[in-house]
Amino acid sequence: MTENEIGTLAIASAIAVHRELGPGLLESVYQKALLYELIQQGLSVKAQVNIPVKYKREIMDIGFRADILIENKVLLELKSVEKIQDVHKKQVQTYLKLTRLKLGYIFNFNTPLLKNGIVRCVNGLDD
Template identity: 45%
Template sequence: MENEIDTLTGLIIGCAMEVHRTLGPGFLESVYEKALAIELGLQGLSYERQMPIHAQYKGHAVGDFVSDLLVEKKVLVELKACQTLHDRHGIQLVNYLTATGINDGLLLNFGADSLQFKRKRRIYTPSHPQSCQSCNPG
């Protein structure tokens, strides 16, 4: 399974590199999201855009969020278009992974001169139960 995820994340990064090479930095995040979705489709990869994530606290709805892309129902992809990635961007992705129950994520930044990317994994700690609910990725 891990080799499959490694291969998939490599394909996603390759698609992102093609988008960045073609468009360059300077566009809004939404432009890169649409372009990446097109490139993923051209490579035969399935994806969902703008996946809703519903946060709950002790059974009460406390917020709604949207993840950029879910590829092959296995890798959550969060896009940025800023000069550099910050720790808070990685924390946001890990929170989305925890909320959805998806194990693997990619953080992609199209705003720098060259594509920046980081792979993140969901952290499971039994002493801290999930406080969020989302779609069923399986």
């Protein structure tokens, strides 16, 4: 399955979660529900995946964690905030760079329509 195919399933799953739960809950609630939906799609998923930082020859485990990793190909960062900020986009871009993954998404569940809270991030592209 390609990154884009996985991304399509992730978006559909996130929309299903948002339709069921609505906005205003904690990120951890959306994470559990989204993990359930993704597993129901038959996808391999991991939660709170450690992202080590390599500095010169040193590998530093400093606590960076991706909310969800799908099929070891697509990274999801979940938010429940008023508005996605530039720092959130930079965070995902950095995670993609550190993991050498190509595709990531930010899902902000604190919006009336989830489609307005989805940001697609591609490794190497800053917007």
